[in-house]
Amino acid sequence: MAAVLATVASPTDNKTATPGSGGGQDSSRVAHQHHHHVVGGSSSLDTITCHHTMKHHWEKDDDEGEGEGRLPNHKRRLSISSSNALENFECFQDVVKSKRVVVLLDYDGTLTPIVNDPAKAHLPTGTRDILVELAERCVVGIVSGRSLPKVKGFVQVPSLFYAGSHGFDIWGPTTESMRYQVAADQLPHLATLRDSLTEKLSGITGAAVEDNLFSVSVHYRNCAPDDVPAVYEAVQAARQGFPGIRFGTGKCVFELRPDITWDKGKAMVWLLQALGLWEEEDVFAIYIGDDTTDEDAFQIFNREARADGVGIVVTAENKLTGAKYSLRNPEEVAVFLSRLVETRGHVEAGQAGNRSVKDVKLDLARPALEGAFERQCEWEEKKVGGEGGKEEGNV
Numbered sequence: 001m002a003a004v005l006a007t008v009a010s011p012t013d014n015k016t017a018t019p020g021s022g023g024g025q026d027s028s029r030v031a032h033q034h035h036h037h038v039v040g041g042s043s044s045l046d047t048i049t050c051h052h053t054m055k056h057h058w059e060k061d062d063d064e065g066e067g068e069g070r071l072p073n074h075k076r077r078l079s080i081s082s083s084n085a086l087e088n089f090e091c092f093q094d095v096v097k098s099k100r101v102v103v104l105l106d107y108d109g110t111l112t113p114i115v116n117d118p119a120k121a122h123l124p125t126g127t128r129d130i131l132v133e134l135a136e137r138c139v140v141g142i143v144s145g146r147s148l149p150k151v152k153g154f155v156q157v158p159s160l161f162y163a164g165s166h167g168f169d170i171w172g173p174t175t176e177s178m179r180y181q182v183a184a185d186q187l188p189h190l191a192t193l194r195d196s197l198t199e200k201l202s203g204i205t206g207a208a209v210e211d212n213l214f215s216v217s218v219h220y221r222n223c224a225p226d227d228v229p230a231v232y233e234a235v236q237a238a239r240q241g242f243p244g245i246r247f248g249t250g251k252c253v254f255e256l257r258p259d260i261t262w263d264k265g266k267a268m269v270w271l272l273q274a275l276g277l278w279e280e281e282d283v284f285a286i287y288i289g290d291d292t293t294d295e296d297a298f299q300i301f302n303r304e305a306r307a308d309g310v311g312i313v314v315t316a317e318n319k320l321t322g323a324k325y326s327l328r329n330p331e332e333v334a335v336f337l338s339r340l341v342e343t344r345g346h347v348e349a350g351q352a353g354n355r356s357v358k359d360v361k362l363d364l365a366r367p368a369l370e371g372a373f374e375r376q377c378e379w380e381e382k383k384v385g386g387e388g389g390k391e392e393g394n395v
Contacts, residue, residue, distance in 0.1 A: 074302035075295075075320045078313065085312050085325040085336055092286075096343045099284040101138035102277060102309075103340065104268055104297070105333070106289035107151055108144065110314050113330055114251060116222050118210055123154055127334045134337055135159040137344035141271060143167055143264050145250065145293060147213035165214030166257060166293055167267025172274075180270065183214065183258035189242050190216055193256055200234045207231050215257035217250075250291050264289070265296035269307075278306070285309030286340075288333060298322035312336075 085092070095101075105111055111131075112121050134140050141161035144151040148164030148171055155162075161172040170180040194209060194216045201207040206222030220231045235254045239245050246259035268287060272278040277285075286309060287297040298311030299322045311323035314333060319326075327333050 074299060075322050077318060078315075078321050078323060078326055079318050080315065080326050080328065083324070083326045084332075085327050086332060086339070088325060089336075089339055092340075093343055095284050096340060099282050099308075100277065100280070101340070101344065102141070102272065102275075102283065102285040103134060103138060103337070104141045104143050104271075104285065104287045106144060106264075106291060106294050106314075107142055107146060107154065109251065109290035109330070110288055110294075110333055111142075111330055112154075118208070118217075118219060121154065123156070124330075124334070127330070127337075128155065128157060130334055130337045130341060131155070131157050131160065133341045134344070137341060139275065139277070141172075143267055143287075143289070143294075143297065145212060145215065145217065145255070145291075147211065150212065161271060163264070163267045163271065165212050166255075167264045167270075168214035168258065168262060170267060170271065172271075180274075181214070182262050183244075183260050186244050186258040187214070189245055190214065190256070190258075193238055193242065193245065196238045197234065200238060201231060204231055204234075215255055218254040218256075219252060220254070221252035248293070250293060255293075263296035264293055265298075265300045268297050268300060269304075281308070283308060286312065288312045288314065288327070288336075290314035295322050 107123075108114055108118075108121050111127055112123050115121050131140060135157065136159075139161070140159075141163065142151055142155055143163040143166075145166050146154070146164055148162055148169040151164050152162050152171070159173050161170070163170045168182045190211075190213075194211050197216065197218060198209045201209060201218070204223060204227050206220070206224070206227070208219040208222070210217040210219060218231060218235050220228050223231060232254065235247065235256065239247060239256055244259055245256050248255040248257065268285070269278065272283070272285065277283045285301075285307070287294070287301075289297065289311075290313065294311075294313070298313070300307050301309050301311055301324075302322050310325060311321075312325045312327055313319060313321045313323035314327050314329065315321075316328050327336055
């Protein structure tokens, strides 16, 4: 696979704050990045499930054909009765014991149940404890649609890698300077959309606008079914005039994010490359997620022969997916992770496969990251130089 290229955020730039630094994003963004706004009243319900089962015209069937120019999606109908990763755990045991393992997970719907109030998607203490133990045995990362500060605040495990905003904002415990941001020039546009949608949706009960820094999420889970089309129309109207912003959907949510070739799958590849783990025969990656945006990561394993790993989809129903295995809910995810901890704990000390993030950051990450940043900077200089000067807004 060709190297994944995007804009690198300099740790010293005043728009990008590295952990522990005094810098930060533009103040108008920082003031909102930790919050979601219920703009038309809110429901008191905190429970899961989206009650909007009616098919809308903006929703695409999973079975629809692959349009001209699109890559094959490699999806198949997965039966939860035969694909459960716990019931098939023996398939993981040998590879988990013999190889260096990387575990990447979505957050909402994967580590914690989907809730009606996004601010209350708290991680169970038991799951957090499992993540801490797992990070002592292998590389673990969270890849979420939430902003980087939000997902780090929910998980609260400093030894993990984090990719927020669907992979547009990456941070790692390797060094304080490991910060990688994509499409930072679109932040002002996203801020404008956030404010515009907060005003436009103020009259629709239950609609909520969430600022995820590199994306704006509009939740309609708590809206009356008849109001959902109006939410959709408001989102479409607001994004007119912003050709650099694209529209997407998730579980009872509309997403607006930079319109560039970047997603959770490419974020996973970048992280593996940065850690010197991409194309290594002794590395095995496991990606676990529940939403449509996680399919981009599942497809990496199907399209790239050099990507040794497997996708696990979290679903209680049979599903058309690029994943190979399934887990029914976040509770089963926690049990699966605990099984990984137990299995990794049986690897004898000193074996190459039993390397935690501590080993990786000392042996591999720093040299690999330096090379990755240098190559990216050279590419950006050539790109900008060919356009007659440095682009404003890129960091």
